Amino acid sequence: MSQTLVLLKKGNKSALLAAVVNTVIAIIKGVAYLFTGNVAMFAETMHSLGDAANQFFVFIGSALSKKSPTDRFPSGFGRLVHLVLLGAVLIVGIMSYETIIEGYHHIIDPVKSEGFLLVIMVLGAAVVLEAFVLYKAMKELVHEAGIEAKGFAIIPKSLANFKSGKPATRLVFMEDTVATLGGLLALIAVIISRYTPFHQAEGIASIIIGIMMFFVVGKVFLDNAAGVLGEADEYMEQKIGEMAIADPGVKDIQEVTVIKEGEDLHVELEIEIDPALTIAEADDIKDRLEQRIMAEKGVTEVTIEFDEDDGVRTWSNQKDIDLVREGKARE
Structure with a gap:
């Protein structure tokens, strides 16, 4: 009760x-x-x-x-x-x-x-x-x-x-x-x-x-x-993707998914890093990203996966016009 x-x-x-x-x-x-x-x-x-x-x-x-x-x-x-x-x-x-x-x-x-x-x-x-x-x-x-x-x-x-x-x-x-x-x-x-x-x-x-x-x-x-x-939040996907690619240890982003769970946001991020990095260095990257992403309003869970850098750029910084407008409205 x-x-x-x-x-x-x-x-x-x-x-x-x-x-x-x-x-x-x-x-x-x-x-x-x-x-x-x-x-x-x-x-x-x-x-x-x-x-x-x-x-x-x-x-x-x-x-x-x-x-x-x-x-x-x-x-x-x-x-x-x-x-x-x-x-x-x-x-x-x-x-x-x-x-x-x-x-x-x-x-x-x-x-x-x-x-x-x-x-x-x-x-x-x-x-x-x-x-x-x-x-x-x-x-x-x-x-x-x-x-x-x-x-x-x-x-x-x-x-x-x-x-x-x-x-x-x-x-x-x-x-x-x-x-x-x-x-x-x-x-x-x-x-x-x-x-x-x-x-x-x-x-x-x-x-x-x-x-x-x-x-x-x-x-x-x-x-x-x-x-x-399970609706995706496209604006937050773009925002978190840009946040991740700005980290010096991240070479590329294969996928970023933000799912709305009622009032909460669940984030799944797959990034590419230098294969020569040690486990400790990779763990530092993960900790930095988790801390930054969890600071975003509504985010309650973050899952980050690693893959080695294949040398082919996947992530694009080009924003969709609608996402830009939505972002400005939120801010």
Whole structure:
């Protein structure tokens, strides 16, 4: 039990905060929907319920992924967070479907909603709370990228360094971006329905919110499917390769592989050295490289293999344009 509590303390704090806030929001929206029958409020209730469940599972998954390797699972549990996220998006997918269907029914048979002031107050409060959680997620993205920013500067910095964030933080960011925009859209639709004969506006808003939720489902699914399979970090491969080739004892690099294991990076490096070097000299090269590579953010394991220099240059310092851009964004 104590080990579980220790792991939970290491869980993604943005996901936990988002789960708690969205649970409160979902309850408030659900009560408002029962009193008013407002279809836009129904869409927002389903949205918040899906987000709360999703983010709670994300928090649990991010915590359990920190579990130390065992004899049965020697590679550790880093990819567990990706598996949990794949399961979590199914919840959002179901909520998205229900939201779209309810919106469609309201467009076909529009009904004027009651409790206008209650709906406006609840949606307004929800937007403020969602925006607060979104801002927290942005701060976390900037922190995980190792960048300092304050105030409104956090917004562009978080967008530029989105890929550098942890999977759980990226999910919270996407979900709360959609949630904030969805709340604003619902507010607009309710006002239009109140002051014009166009009562279908709430149904249209519900469908748009459902489609935005599906977008998050698709994005999260693709990102985490790659994570489960073992996605390579091409930027870090280039960076570590250049770090290794700069060492005076390294003649060439045959291969460098950096695999993402959840939030951790596992590095495998095969280098060529002068065959005339002694074992002690080769060991010094290995120690230097391991120390430098382990100092990189996220790297938890380094495996270095040696081969004799064949006189043929394999490694190229030419960077791909996309990798250069990604590197600048991270820095």
